Amino acid sequence: MALGRLSDTTSKGVITAMKSIFVRHGIPDIVISDNGPQYASEEFRSFPESWEFTHVTSSPGHAQSNGQAERTVQTVKQLLKRSQNDAGDPYIALVEYRNTPLESVGLSPAQMLMGRRLKTKLPESTSLLTPERALNVHKQLKAKQAKQKKYYDQHAKPLPELHKGENVRMHFGDKWKPAVVLEKHIQPRSYVVSTSESRMLRRNRRHLRQTAESMFPPTAAESNVDVDMNCEKTPSVDKVKSHTQSLAATLSSHSCNPSTLAQPYRTRSGRLVKAPLRYNV
Template sequence: MGHMFLVMVDAHSKWLEAHIMSNITATTTIKKLRQVFSTHGLPDSLVSDNATTFTCDLFQEFMRRNGIRHVRSAPFHPASNGLAERAVQTLKEGLKRMTGGTITTKLSRFLFQYRITPQTTTGQAPAVMLMGRWPKAHLDLLRPNIRARVERKQEKQKERHDHHARERQLKPNDTVYIRNFTSSQRWLPGIILSQSGPVSFVVKLTDGRVMRRHQDHLRLRYDKDKTMSSDGTAVGGSIQVEIPQETASEEQGHSVVPAEGNGHSLTNTQPAPVPSDPAPLGHALPVSRSTPGVLRRSQRSHKPPERLTL
């Protein structure tokens, strides 16, 4: 093929390394070995043939400084380093079968296929023996990855949920309303005692009951000038109460009385009677319903549409 290669193979995992060399001097070989050692670490021993590159003083000094035991095979007996010689033959046969592309492309494709193919001695692929996992290959594209598919679906569901969800930051001692599922009163006031989970809270009601609710069933409560202690009792202040519109006129001391016949209402300047027992704070006073007034309707004349008749 007209190219020189530096071929290395791991005795444990049968991982194959092959590099195209411009020359086979000791200096160039040491540079390639440093590149390989930076990825896989320093080996305990290195077995080579008796080429001049491996027997020179420069190479021996490199082995000594890195604590690598250098073993050379017997002269004129390639079988002494049979693992490396077999790797050379496998590389040559594989590159001959590769078609298309440059020599660098052919080498990369061969090494990729070799490293993910189970080896006859170990029964496992060199990549699995060395890295402890199967690298992704083209065949994996035909076999769906159920775990990755589920993770992608969960990410999409989270994105859709977060798009409409509001960020809520609840913490202990916050006054809240909790959703009630046992009686007609839908929301009950209380205070958060603790957080029992990522989105669950333990709430103590004003009547002393303790309930656990999801944050979707909690609403922050804002009472004017009123706080609640950790034991669930109210402390100081007053509650802001809105007066219903239907009783606003009576609170001002006037009552609206409908007139008879003409449909107009007259205003009585006398103050409305005050009940002997005032209603409790936060409740509207009972008001007698008056007769509804005359309905007002539009007097506008409606003109029928002009339609085209043929």
């Protein structure tokens, strides 16, 4: 775990902090982050190319897809809070954490990274500070993760895949809004969908529900819709334009044609609902 203090959260500040970590530990193959605006700028997009690593973003609104980083942030916050409450030095707390053995492998993070323990304020034998090669650590960590997966899967089941053009309900705040699947995203269990406001969003499969509705009722445009794609692979401009025009024409016909509004539609439970008759006057 590497910890650094940022003077600001701009792309430039984040890139500088990441470079500082890279020169100490080396350039990683893959960097996983959330979908913050500092990771979507043109300045940051050129950073992985120049330093030759792959940047992957987690599913928007689904922190569990980046669970390892989220858990580390929680641990750091607890260390800083306890250190502040005890009027102690947060850096000493961080050293002690790095020197504490993990239950699954019996080695501390420092031992797995550098092959030795860190010298702290506590008295330690010189032999404990001598580098030693850690064996079978990766195998033990994999066994621990497999055990966690086994217990998690006892109360979970894989969701069926969605297909292009399928009508779904997308979780948005405390509501489930209508949407249409455009394509499967390059990241696992993620899809690119289009809402009734012709907005394209990337969402995790967990936030999308299949529906038996054959036709969605028209909805008024909302200005606070979350526009968060951050896709490594996005549809072509012609494809987006064609779909947007088609969807807009469909919604326009539903909102302006009284006979179309009067047509019934089915809800997710299969109940037949007759839309009210409205005129644009």
